[in-house]
Amino acid sequence: MDGGPETPDAEALAQRYLACWNERDPARRAALVAGLxxxxxxxxxxxxxxxxxxxxHDVLATAQRQFPDLVFRPAGRPDGHHHVVRLRWEMAPDGGPAVIVGLAVLVTERGRLRRVFGFLDPVP
Incomplete structure (x- = not known):
C-alpha cells in the first residue's frame, strides 16, 4: 500500500455537511457547498x-423551503474509514423530537465530498 487510505475526520466532516443543509442564507450556503x-x-x-x-445547492435550497422550521442534526456519533463516513441524522424542530431520520454515506476525495448516498426513514 502507499501509506494507507485517507481516513476523514468524521466529526468535522459531519458538522460541515449538516451546516450546508442548515444554512438558510443562499450566498453563505453556496460558499459552504463550494468549500466542502x-x-x-x-x-x-x-x-x-x-x-x-x-x-x-438547489437540493439544499429546496429542503430549506419545504422544511423551514426544521433543522438537521446528528443522531449519534459519525464514524468513518477509508474515505467514507457514516452519519446518522435527524430533522426536527429546534430542540424538539425528530420528524425524519436518515443515514448519509459520505465518500470523500482529498477531504471533500465526492459522493453522498442518503437514506430516509420514513420517506416524507
Missing part, C-alpha cells in the same frame, strides 16, 4: 439525484 463538495460531486437519496455543486 468537489466540483463534480453527486448527491443521491430516494427522492432526488443531483450532479455538481449547483444542483446540490
Amino acid at each position: 463538495w468537489t466540483v463534480d460531486a453527486v448527491y443521491v437519496d430516494p427522492i432526488v439525484a443531483a450532479e455538481g455543486r449547483g444542483a446540490i
